[in-house]
Amino acid sequence: MSDDSDRHAAKMAKKKAAREKIMATKTDEKGLVIVHTGKGKGKSSAAFGMIFRCIAHEMPCAVVQFIKGGMGTGERELIQSHFADICQFHTMGEGFTWETQNRDRDIEMARAAWDKAKDLIRDPEIRMVLLDEINIALRYDYLDVDEVVEFLATEKPEMTHVVLTGRNANDALIEAADLVTEMELVKHPFRAGIKAQIGVEY
Structure with missing residues (x-):
């Protein structure tokens, strides 16, 4: 090997x-509370990557969508058509507030989604x-953050992972x-006038 290769091998061995x-x-192992946030694209996409890892390992899992409404997405169609036996999928929202224009309805739907989420999280099989x-x-204060944090701290089973996006x-x-x-x-x-596209955004 050359001197460069020798140096590289020694460095990599170290x-x-x-x-x-x-x-x-x-x-140690434990169920994690995982948050994906920020203005960049990829929060839900990365989270669904973890859901598909669970599916591949035959680990029961579940999805609750809080805001997204009736528009079909690739991940929902794939899970519901091929993996519904191992991954529950609940789309509970009706779109963003500027679409529904009904705060009381948005709060009601968010509460229903949170109630469903609590039931799923409490299930130690998931x-x-x-x-x-x-x-x-x-x-938007549809839910109380203190309630969510308290629930995750006190009622989430020890080995359950919960991923929160947005x-x-x-x-x-x-x-x-x-x-x-x-x-x-x-x-x-989007800033260049390009709309959301199938296979990229949904």
Whole structure:
């Protein structure tokens, strides 16, 4: 091998040893509270990636959509048509407030979605529950963030993962979470006049 190759191999061996030492200390398992937030695209997409991982591992899971209404999406159609036996899918919203223009109705629907979410989370057989766009419902005070945080802290089974998506995650929720990812918007085709497209947004 060349001197460069020797140096690279030695450097990688040192990194591997350091990594293995760190990994040896990571032995605990627990159900995580995971938050995907930020202005960038990909919050729900990343969360559905985890749902599909659960499906692949035959882990029962569930989705509750808080805001999205009747418009079909690829992930919903795929899950309901092929994986309904292992992943429950509940679309509980009727669209954004500027579409419904009825705050009382929005609150009613958000409460119904949260009640469904609590039932699913309490079920110890369900290993992951995705609360899609719940952060929007919390932002508009359709739900009480303290109630949500308290429930996750006291009633979520020990090994159940809960994923909460949507912009502007509440600080109390971020503080309570185990894993928080903020999607940063760098560039988006919408600003160039390009509409949401099948296979990308839905």
